[in-house]
Amino acid sequence: MTQLAPPAIESADIRWHDGIPESRTFGDVYFNRDNGLEETRHVFIRPNELARRFARVADGAAFVIGETGFGTGLNFLAAWQEWRRANPPPCARLHFVSVERYPLQREDLHRALALWPELADLAEELVAQYPPLVRGAHRMRLDNGRVRLTLFFGDVLDAWQELEFNADAWFLDGFAPALNPSMWPDEAMEQIRRHSKREATLATFTSVGRVRRALENCGFQMHKAGGFGRKRDMLVGSLPPDPGPAPRNDVPQPKGIAIIGAGIAGCLLARNLAERGVPVTLIDAAEQPGAGASGNLQGALYVKLGVEFNAQTQLALSGLLFSQRYYASLPEPLSESLSESPSGSCWHRTGLFQMAHNEQERQRQQRFLERNQYPADIVEPVDAGAATDLTGIETEHSGLWFHNSGWLQPAALCRDLIRPPGITTLFSNPVESLARNGNQWFIATQRQTVSAAQAVICGGHHSPALIPVDSQHGHFRFKPIRGQVTHLPDHVVKAPRAVICGPRYINPTCDGVAVTGATFDLHNASPEMNEASHRENIDELHDMLPAIWLDQAPGPDQHLSGRVGFRCTTHDYQPAAGALAAVPGADLRDLFLLTGLGSKGLTYAPLLAEYLADTLTGEPACLPRSLIKRVRPERCFRPMAQEKVS
Numbered sequence: 328m329t330q331l332a333p334p335a336i337e338s339a340d341i342r343w344h345d346g347i348p349e350s351r352t353f354g355d356v357y358f359n360r361d362n363g364l365e366e367t368r369h370v371f372i373r374p375n376e377l378a379r380r381f382a383r384v385a386d387g388a389a390f391v392i393g394e395t396g397f398g399t400g401l402n403f404l405a406a407w408q409e410w411r412r413a414n415p416p417p418c419a420r421l422h423f424v425s426v427e428r429y430p431l432q433r434e435d436l437h438r439a440l441a442l443w444p445e446l447a448d449l450a451e452e453l454v455a456q457y458p459p460l461v462r463g464a465h466r467m468r469l470d471n472g473r474v475r476l477t478l479f480f481g482d483v484l485d486a487w488q489e490l491e492f493n494a495d496a497w498f499l500d501g502f503a504p505a506l507n508p509s510m511w512p513d514e515a516m517e518q519i520r521r522h523s524k525r526e527a528t529l530a531t532f533t534s535v536g537r538v539r540r541a542l543e544n545c546g547f548q549m550h551k552a553g554g555f556g557r558k559r560d561m562l563v564g565s566l567p568p569d570p571g572p573a574p575r576n577d578v579p580q581p582k583g584i585a586i587i588g589a590g591i592a593g594c595l596l597a598r599n600l601a602e603r604g605v606p607v608t609l610i611d612a613a614e615q616p617g618a619g620a621s622g623n624l625q626g627a628l629y630v631k632l633g634v635e636f637n638a639q640t641q642l643a644l645s646g647l648l649f650s651q652r653y654y655a656s657l658p659e660p661l662s663e664s665l666s667e668s669p670s671g672s673c674w675h676r677t678g679l680f681q682m683a684h685n686e687q688e689r690q691r692q693q694r695f696l697e698r699n700q701y702p703a704d705i706v707e708p709v710d711a712g713a714a715t716d717l718t719g720i721e722t723e724h725s726g727l728w729f730h731n732s733g734w735l736q737p738a739a740l741c742r743d744l745i746r747p748p749g750i751t752t753l754f755s756n757p758v759e760s761l762a763r764n765g766n767q768w769f770i771a772t773q774r775q776t777v778s779a780a781q782a783v784i785c786g787g788h789h790s791p792a793l794i795p796v797d798s799q800h801g802h803f804r805f806k807p808i809r810g811q812v813t814h815l816p817d818h819v820v821k822a823p824r825a826v827i828c829g830p831r832y833i834n835p836t837c838d839g840v841a842v843t844g845a846t847f848d849l850h851n852a853s854p855e856m857n858e859a860s861h862r863e864n865i866d867e868l869h870d871m872l873p874a875i876w877l878d879q880a881p882g883p884d885q886h887l888s889g890r891v892g893f894r895c896t897t898h899d900y901q902p903a904a905g906a907l908a909a910v911p912g913a914d915l916r917d918l919f920l921l922t923g924l925g926s927k928g929l930t931y932a933p934l935l936a937e938y939l940a941d942t943l944t945g946e947p948a949c950l951p952r953s954l955i956k957r958v959r960p961e962r963c964f965r966p967m968a969q970e971k972v973s
Contacts (some may be wrong), residue, residue, distance in 0.1 A: 332700035333636040334461040334644065336480045341428040348399065348439050352429060357398050357439065359556055364443050366532075367405040369555040374530035374563045375496040378407050386416030387580045387604030389946050393494035395483055395510055395523060396501030399439040400453055404446045405475055406498075417949040418604030419473070422947045424494065426479045426486035428509075433457050445759035445891040456652050459702040462491060463641060466649060466937060466949035468656065472602045477947055483510055487518035490956070492947030495524050499531035499562075504538060513541045520545035525569045534560035535915055538828045581605050581943055585757055585770055585777055587793060588785035589616035591737055591928050592921045594744040595936035596783060601749035603944055608777055610770060612757035617741030619787050620892035623812055625824045625834045625842040628654070629679060632706070634694045638957050639901060645954065646927070648705070651676075651731045673740045676894045677825040677835055679732035680714050681726045684829035684871055692727060704730055719824040721874040734826050735929055753777070758786075761795050763914055766890040781943060788895040790922040800912025801966040804898035805923060809851045811860035812844030813889040817844045820875050829871040831864055843868050844889070845926070854891050861887045897923040897963050904935040905942065909961040919943070920960040 331337060340351040348357045359366040372378075375392075384390050386947035392406055403423050410421045431439070436457060440450035448910065449469075453476075458465035460480065467476040479486035483501075497519060502509035512924075516538070519529070529547065531538070532554070539549050539562055547564040554561045584600060586593045597607045613619070630647045633640035654674040683689035696708055709728045715721050717728060745752060756772040761782065763769075768782040784790050789806035796803075822836040833843045846860045862883065869880050882886060897903055905924040907915040921939055924931045935958065938950045 328458055332698065334463065334601050334641070335700040335702065336460050336462045337429055339431045339435065340863045341431065341435050345439075346442070348435060350429075350502065355502040355506050358401055359485065361556060363401055363862050364405060364446070366403050367554045367797070369371075369890055370532045370561055371402055371498045371500075371530050372405055372409055374552060374561075375498075375528045377406065377496065378413060380495070381410050381413035381415055381421075383414075384415045384419045387416075387418045388578075389420040389944070390496075390727045391422040391424065391492060391494045391498050391524070391947055392498060393492065394423065394425035394498040394500060395519075396516070397425040397430070397478060398500065399431060399436060400450075401443075402477060402498050402500060404440065404449045404453065405444075407449050407470070408446060410474065411470075417473075418602070420946070421474045422477065422492070422602065423474070424477045424479075424490060424492050424947055426481070426483050427483055428480075430460055430480050432460070456656070458648060459705050461644065461648075461702065461705070463645065464949065464951045465645075466934075467652065468937075471791055472599075475947075475949075477949060479951075483515050484512070484518065487515065487522060489951035489953060489968045490522075490948070491952060492522055493524045494522055494527055496527060497523070497529035499529055499533070499538075502533050504533055511535075511538055513544075516541040516545050520547070520566075526566055528565045531562050532558065534562050538562065547737055565778070577747070579779055583608065583781075584943060585610060585768065585779035585782045586785055587611075587761075587770065587782065588619075588787060588790075588922075589613070589741065589745070589752070589754070590621035590785060590787055591617065591741060592787075592924060592932045592936060593783075593785035594621075594741040595932050596785060596798045596921060597750050598744040598747065599936050599940040599944065601747050603940060603945065603946075604698050604749070607750045608753065608779065610756050610758060610772060610777065613757070614755050615742065616745055616752075616754075617738035620810070620894055621737045621741055621928065623737060623842060623890055623892060624814065624836055624840060626735050626737045627679065627834060628827060628929055629681075629729075629828055629832070630927055630930050631681070632695065632699075632701075634691060634698060636699055638953055640839060642789065642901070642928070642954050642957055643927070644705075645950070646931045646934045647729075647732070649937070649949075650930050650932075653933040654735065655731075669798050671772060672699065673736040673743070674733065675735070675835070676731060676733040678717060679729040679826040679828060680709070680718050680722075681727040681729065682714070682722065682827060682829040683726045684724055684869060686831075689725065692725075695727075703783075706730075718827055720821060720827065720872055721826075722872060724829075730894055732826065736837065737929060753902070758793060761793060761918070763795075763916070766917075768918060781919065783921060783943075785921045787922055788893045790895065790920065792918070794907065794910075795912060795915070796913045796964075799967060801964055804963050804965055805903075806896055806898075807852070807893040808896055808925075809848035809853070809891060809893055810845035810926070811848070811856055811864070811889055811891045812842050813842055813861050813864040813887050815841045815881075817841065819877060819881055821877055823875075827872065830867045831871060833868060833872065845892075850957070854893075856889050856891055858883065860891075861889060862887075894925050894928075895922050896925040899962075900925060902931050902935055902958050903960040903963050904939055904958045905955070905960050910964045923963070
């Protein structure tokens, strides 16, 4: 099979025989021809006693299933169906972690799962969120967040080395060991043991002696059970009770978390935790959420994918794909605050055109296309004519088209995210200090003191001042960058049908206004709007799109409205998300950070809020280890010793 350029992965080579999918690569069927769903229940659901165990999951707790060989997703849907039947408490969660080296195309997935009408509603949701075929970890939030699927496209050993999770039960699937030996090496069995909780169970269709011995050597107590249909035997196993210390990821559910900062990052994290049953206190100096950099009328869902597919590009791609799925799953309308919005929702999937606005950018995009292979449902090249048709604005430039991107109303989204019960809001409460005393963090505001066992700083460019580290030990390398946007009335500009990005972005109009910007002012700390920044936005937009104006560009005599915000960026322009405990010079246990999202906050925030909520609750991490390393906050801390040396 031909090796594809990154980040694409080879899809399954399927043939359909009497309506049943078969793998040409492995010469085997994906499920039993007579009754694949009943086979799944016999081999995996019942031996792992999922009905009984699901019913005992406490409110706010999670049950984790690990699987080798996602295939058609039939095992996952059967487990999800069983989870619904068990009717666990509203804040209980099912995590399903699976790996697939040769994923099915979306069309084949849909065709295969259509064989079971009783799974139709679950299959429809899975197919809708099924990720593009690119390597790495993909997190899907299903059933309104009550079910989370972490799907790794790649080799099984890479998956178990990259993913952080501990399973309560295992489905060891994949084609038969004789046909697909790369799925069943002894090292994979060792990794399964490493990723197992106390008394974890497993089941597998195979009864091969080599597999049984490998699992027994890893500590599982194995025995044969009756197989399904014509297959005589299968294997079932479990880990014996372990009196030793609990696995590292077996952490108790948080009793309450304080979040400082009600921008898009803080609001997304508050909502994520509240859905998991964690009480949240959200604190902000402003009178309402989304008052800082997240308060713009419009924001584009946008990343600039690197020419080289490295960790930085992988993080940007992961953020883009997760945020597209997250925003697309938002209900419409979200709240009364959005009733006057054009579509009744704060999310507008219009597509996004990244313009090759000059020769340098044209060459960069050409190198990007030559060195990478992305599925067309992520990004594809378009010429100037196609770009004009897609956006509705005449352009002379080619570029890249992101089909599933668009724009949001971030301030409205922030307001709606924090409406559910479980989130206590304290606005107009500037934080004056954080201090740890015993096992509690005390957050002193101008009005009151709040205590919590864990605290998260989501304060944007104010975050460094909130972290209780003495300056004699060093400092955090964060910086604010001023950005001014300009509001263009619809009697001035032609309304594009999609977001257009270049040196500036321009959105479709909303409530009679299109937002363009933003400036990138490294050495301007003024929160006030100024005419020079408006003029810079207008001039750059005119150079990009001379045809954007209904008549002519606004002149200096026209008083334009807009807004100033301050992005928070790190020294390496990558986000910071995670625990601060590793920072030297202070006791920062149980203090966490989520900031440094720069101008891509709408793209990064959903994924990083999901990751931080995973971390705080001890659940499977949505980020692989290579990306966790990329966003760790301690990399942003520069000890004073290094300052003196330099």
